[in-house]
Amino acid sequence: MNARLLALLPAAIAINLVIGGLVNALGLPLYLDSIGTILAAVLAGPAVGMLVGAIGQLLFGLINGYQWIPFGLIQLVIAALAGLAAAHGGFRSSSVTLAWGLLTGLVAGALSSVISYVLFKGVTATGTTAVVTLLRQLGWSLPVAVTASSLLLDLVDKAAAFLLVGALVRALPLRMMGRFPRAARAVGR
Amino acid sequence: MTLAPGALAARAHPFTPLVVTAAIAVAAIALPGAMATVALYAATVILVLATGAGRAALRALVPLAPLWLFLFLLHGVLGDGSRVTVAGLSLSRDGLTLAVTQGARLGAIATASLALYAAFSPARFVDAVAERGWPFSAAYLVVATLLALPRFRARAVVILEAQRSRGLRLRGSVINRIRAIGPVTFPLLLGALAEVDERGFALETRCAAGTVRRTALAPPADRMADRMVRWAAALSAGAAVVWRVFG
Numbered sequence: 001m002n003a004r005l006l007a008l009l010p011a012a013i014a015i016n017l018v019i020g021g022l023v024n025a026l027g028l029p030l031y032l033d034s035i036g037t038i039l040a041a042v043l044a045g046p047a048v049g050m051l052v053g054a055i056g057q058l059l060f061g062l063i064n065g066y067q068w069i070p071f072g073l074i075q076l077v078i079a080a081l082a083g084l085a086a087a088h089g090g091f092r093s094s095s096v097t098l099a100w101g102l103l104t105g106l107v108a109g110a111l112s113s114v115i116s117y118v119l120f121k122g123v124t125a126t127g128t129t130a131v132v133t134l135l136r137q138l139g140w141s142l143p144v145a146v147t148a149s150s151l152l153l154d155l156v157d158k159a160a161a162f163l164l165v166g167a168l169v170r171a172l173p174l175r176m177m178g179r180f181p182r183a184a185r186a187v188g189r
Numbered sequence: 190m191t192l193a194p195g196a197l198a199a200r201a202h203p204f205t206p207l208v209v210t211a212a213i214a215v216a217a218i219a220l221p222g223a224m225a226t227v228a229l230y231a232a233t234v235i236l237v238l239a240t241g242a243g244r245a246a247l248r249a250l251v252p253l254a255p256l257w258l259f260l261f262l263l264h265g266v267l268g269d270g271s272r273v274t275v276a277g278l279s280l281s282r283d284g285l286t287l288a289v290t291q292g293a294r295l296g297a298i299a300t301a302s303l304a305l306y307a308a309f310s311p312a313r314f315v316d317a318v319a320e321r322g323w324p325f326s327a328a329y330l331v332v333a334t335l336l337a338l339p340r341f342r343a344r345a346v347v348i349l350e351a352q353r354s355r356g357l358r359l360r361g362s363v364i365n366r367i368r369a370i371g372p373v374t375f376p377l378l379l380g381a382l383a384e385v386d387e388r389g390f391a392l393e394t395r396c397a398a399g400t401v402r403r404t405a406l407a408p409p410a411d412r413m414a415d416r417m418v419r420w421a422a423a424l425s426a427g428a429a430v431v432w433r434v435f436g
């Protein structure tokens with residue numbers, strides 16, 4: 001691992017862990033806890049994105065409790081899809097980025113619902129669980145309520161995260177782009 | 190590290206709390222039934238108190254309280270199956286058992302991990318990794334991120350205040366708040382990328398990416414007691430898995 005990657009990884013992990021707090025201040029039902037993972041995958045490839053997601057999840061567990069560690073699997077999937085999107089110029093325009101974000105949200109939501117239901121019996125982060133409780137009160141079965149709430153929140157969350165990273169990568173100065181050649185391919189240059 | 194230097198958890202070899210926490214997490218997932226998981230949670234709290242990290246047990250209640258509440262609501266109140274009346278409230282018997290089991294599991298894992306965080310000393314961890322001859326980059330990633338977190342959090346607060354002072358509305362309609370996402374997140378992201386360049390050069394001059402074995406100046410002592418605790422924790426977790434599979 002070269003020195004630039006060694007410098008990129010802690011920054012990307014810290015972004016994953018800190019940016020959620022910024023969005024919380026806006027009172028929006030978003031996590032945006034995968035921006036660092038997506039950014040690393042776009043700049044340096046899916047393997048680096050996976051490393052960011054895995055270490056980020058380990059450190060998040062250290063600070064907030066290891067009960068959420070199974071959700072680290074979703075970070076790996078996000079990194080793989082972000083890397084795939086970057087390799088195919090998936091960040092060249094907002095509409096293409098949105099499509100990749102929605103696809104990632106769909107996959108992440110499906111995986112998240114399985115983990116939430118099987119390992120956590122439907123009780124996870126407060127926002128998602130509040131939606132599950134509401135749907136249960138409306139008469140939905142627990143598996144359907146968990147799947148619906150996970151898909152809904154992940155679609156919005158991952159689409160927003162992809163759009164943000166796309167806008168950032170397109171705005172990168174050429175000097176920075178030169179240091180990360182994969183980013184140039186991601187935005188179709 | 191937020192523990193008193195004399196605390197048992199602070200004096201232990203850095204790998205010992207790591208292995209114990211991992212073992213508790215494995216046992217919490219593997220142990221079946223409410224009785225076993227509640228016993229594990231109780232044992233974890235006692236262990237945390239005995240090793241001087243008692244505050245972690247209290248701090249763990251912050252993330253645990255909403256989880257316990259939702260477990261009670263979702264499974265105890267809204268659960269299916271036979272009902273039992275407690276204090277005039279009709280509750281699902283199976284749902285309550287499930288809520289207690291899951292609540293105790295989460296309690297044990299959260300308490301152990303927050304105690305590990307309280308006992309974690311980045312400097313001792315780097316020395317322990319160097320002494321084992323493991324790659325420096327692995328220790329650097331963990332330690333650099335933990336040290337970067339407070340810096341990034343402080344920067345995030347400054348960005349929020351700066352954007353507020355130039356008139357950005359962080360409240361109001363959903364559209365307004367969505368529009369504010371860019372101005373509050375972009376400066377942090379661009380600042381982080383600019384920092385990557387500077388740090389990259391600094392790390393290169395220190396041969397941080399090199400694979401040559403480093404010598405730890407003051408490696409933490411790995412006593413017989415530490416090794417025994419690690420083996421006991423690993424064997425206990427293994428026994429819990431065997432009990433789950435064959436029991």
